[in-house]
Amino acid sequence: MNCTFQSADWDTYRMDIHNPFVELEPPGEEISAVDAALKALNLAGIIPHTMYDQGRFLLFRNAVKELFEIPWTAITPRMQRLIWAINAITQPQNMIAAGVYCGNTFISNAGAAVGPGAVYTAKNLIGIEIKPEEAERAERNVRKIDPTGVARIVAADAVEFARDFPEPINLLYLDADGAGGRGKGVYLDITEACLDRLPHGTVVLAHNSVNCAERLAYYLEFVRDEANFRASVNVIFDGEGLEVSVR
Numbered sequence: 504m505n506c507t508f509q510s511a512d513w514d515t516y517r518m519d520i521h522n523p524f525v526e527l528e529p530p531g532e533e534i535s536a537v538d539a540a541l542k543a544l545n546l547a548g549i550i551p552h553t554m555y556d557q558g559r560f561l562l563f564r565n566a567v568k569e570l571f572e573i574p575w576t577a578i579t580p581r582m583q584r585l586i587w588a589i590n591a592i593t594q595p596q597n598m599i600a601a602g603v604y605c606g607n608t609f610i611s612n613a614g615a616a617v618g619p620g621a622v623y624t625a626k627n628l629i630g631i632e633i634k635p636e637e638a639e640r641a642e643r644n645v646r647k648i649d650p651t652g653v654a655r656i657v658a659a660d661a662v663e664f665a666r667d668f669p670e671p672i673n674l675l676y677l678d679a680d681g682a683g684g685r686g687k688g689v690y691l692d693i694t695e696a697c698l699d700r701l702p703h704g705t706v707v708l709a710h711n712s713v714n715c716a717e718r719l720a721y722y723l724e725f726v727r728d729e730a731n732f733r734a735s736v737n738v739i740f741d742g743e744g745l746e747v748s749v750r
């Protein structure tokens with residue numbers, strides 16, 4: 504099954520990408536928007552329930568605000584909460600995030616298992632960034648929150664890394680752009696490169712399902728085909744959007 508979850512205010516909910524921690528709405532409204540999205544994912548059979556620890560989430564958010572160097576990010580507060588909650592609920596042992604820039608999107612996933620907000624123990628949480636200098640900054644950021652090394656950044660092409668990763672991947676987060684002139688089309692290359700290691704229940708998150716929908720057309724067609732993914736929901740509660748798919 505595939506469907507769309509859309510909030511009434513998705514196109515007026517706007518952030519300043521240089522000030523990602525500015526409160527855009529009262530906390531209750533942010534929680535309600537994310538709860539509604541989680542409910543849609545639960546109804547589609549993508550996540551087993553919708554409960555997550557609000558207090559732990561705030562510990563995570565405050566740590567990133569205090570410790571991370573973030574020149575810009577398009578991850579809205581709603582999106583940060585949703586990504587963290589999906590990881591807290593599904594608890595992936597192996598999580599790979601492709602195209603992590605300064606690491607903010609990566610830690611939105613990994614922060615459910617490392618740092619002050621951790622709610623479970625993971626095996627490998629790996630962020631892939633093709634630009635070595637960006638990968639270095641992301642790794643510096645991540646080390647401030649996770650001294651253990653379970654969460655780490657690798658400077659590599661995510662297509663090659665996904666192809667060579669030897670274990671099952673329980674959650675794949677896609678946000679890579681531009682490599683090889685393929686633009687956001689690289690999402691499909693990455694997914695296909697590791698498809699044989701995405702077991703039943705693996706969740707794949709694809710950022711920019713709204714503002715890059717045209718460039719992602721082949722990817723979106725692929726994950727919305729039930730021959731490839733059991734269910735896929737386009738979550739539209741901000742201008743970027745997140746396609747959430749389950750194997």
Ligand SMILES: C[S@@+](CC[C@H](N)C(=O)[O-])C[C@H]1O[C@@H](n2cnc3c(N)ncnc32)[C@H](O)[C@@H]1O
Nearest residue numbers: 576577578602604631632633660661679680682
């Ligand atoms: C637009 S940024 C993601 C930023 C994120 N959406 C945010 O708001 O914080 C995309 C990143 O993907 C990286 N990238 C592009 N192609 C890649 C590839 N094939 N493998 C790994 N990283 C890649 C780029 O260098 C860039 O840092």
